[in-house]
Amino acid sequence: MKQFKADLHIHTTLSPCGSLDMSPKNIIAAALKAGLDMIAITDHNSTKQVQVIKELGQSKGIEVIGGAEINSSEEVHCLTLFETGEVLQEFQEYLDRHLVPVKNDPAYFGYQVVVNANDEIIEEEDRLLISTLDVGVVEIEQAVHKMGGLFIPAHIDRPFNGIISQLGFVPYELKADAYGLTRHADLVKWQNDKRVPENAVFLRNSDAHRPRAIGRAFSIFEMNDATFSEMRKTLIGENGRKIILPG
Amino acid sequence: MTPIVPKEEQKMKVSELVEKAGLVVFAGETAVANEVTGGYVSDLLSDVMANAREGDIWITLQSHMNTIAVASLKDLAAVLLVNGIVPSAEVIARANDEGIVVLGTGEAAFSITGKIYPLI
Numbered sequence: 001m002k003q004f005k006a007d008l009h010i011h012t013t014l015s016p017c018g019s020l021d022m023s024p025k026n027i028i029a030a031a032l033k034a035g036l037d038m039i040a041i042t043d044h045n046s047t048k049q050v051q052v053i054k055e056l057g058q059s060k061g062i063e064v065i066g067g068a069e070i071n072s073s074e075e076v077h078c079l080t081l082f083e084t085g086e087v088l089q090e091f092q093e094y095l096d097r098h099l100v101p102v103k104n105d106p107a108y109f110g111y112q113v114v115v116n117a118n119d120e121i122i123e124e125e126d127r128l129l130i131s132t133l134d135v136g137v138v139e140i141e142q143a144v145h146k147m148g149g150l151f152i153p154a155h156i157d158r159p160f161n162g163i164i165s166q167l168g169f170v171p172y173e174l175k176a177d178a179y180g181l182t183r184h185a186d187l188v189k190w191q192n193d194k195r196v197p198e199n200a201v202f203l204r205n206s207d208a209h210r211p212r213a214i215g216r217a218f219s220i221f222e223m224n225d226a227t228f229s230e231m232r233k234t235l236i237g238e239n240g241r242k243i244i245l246p247g
Numbered sequence: 248m249t250p251i252v253p254k255e256e257q258k259m260k261v262s263e264l265v266e267k268a269g270l271v272v273f274a275g276e277t278a279v280a281n282e283v284t285g286g287y288v289s290d291l292l293s294d295v296m297a298n299a300r301e302g303d304i305w306i307t308l309q310s311h312m313n314t315i316a317v318a319s320l321k322d323l324a325a326v327l328l329v330n331g332i333v334p335s336a337e338v339i340a341r342a343n344d345e346g347i348v349v350l351g352t353g354e355a356a357f358s359i360t361g362k363i364y365p366l367i
Contacts, residue, residue: 074309075290136311165294166290166291166292166293166309167292167293167309168313
């Protein structure tokens, strides 16, 4: 088995809070510079910038996982990750059905643009993507799992928009594949925290909104290949695969 | 001279608040005799766990299952859901099981808090 360095929480130009520098080229360049083998593109409530980055990553030897950072009706942020473009499209339709419609004000929230491989704007998203979905976190988790995706509550150590800040503790009925921590979080403390299920798997991710933040927090996956299916197996510790967190 | 009312009789019950503020009772009818000794307004359950006090009426728009667990953990007098939010059947069932009063109002947190504040 080999070790793969992964940062599974990265925003792009499409997130209103994401810098316009977060173009496909810049993201891949920054990921290479940070020595990452795998990244996940997770914009707020949208998957529309994934495909072009995935293609660029393929040509540069970086595995790009597609997904989104959903915002549930309780304002809990969670990463959702999917293996194929087909399922990602199916999930995009789910997001379109459930996003609470609020018009984006770019002057206030920031631009939300989809760009192509040459950093040219090909679409501007009018709906405010940091708005919430009209469904709760458990319902979304069930929908994601039904589509074969992975569900990972994001930055649970943050005092806002994390599952602990919003809901006090992880709801008993939630079946998360892992829990995201920021680079500042104390891993041992969280492994012993009663608000999180026993034997929970933790990941560190950067939640990068600008290129230089990419890879600032990462997780090491010890597995056979840098693929979604290997990653899934590693999250359940199949056949000795494991996750190593720095710090 | 104003008669001195014994402290016992000044206590405000959930049922009286329901009547005076025009609230809906969604669950926990068996506990509407709970005494309300204060209030707390927050939508962050972690904050409520840290800062609400026993006997508070908790005013919120979070109608999650965990809301019931937090209300139970903190021995709150009642949960009041604002903005016309209606809890799910599962939440109502859990609240009834745990004897947690869940109330509702069509008003927003600011205005209903203003109405309840002088009553407690």
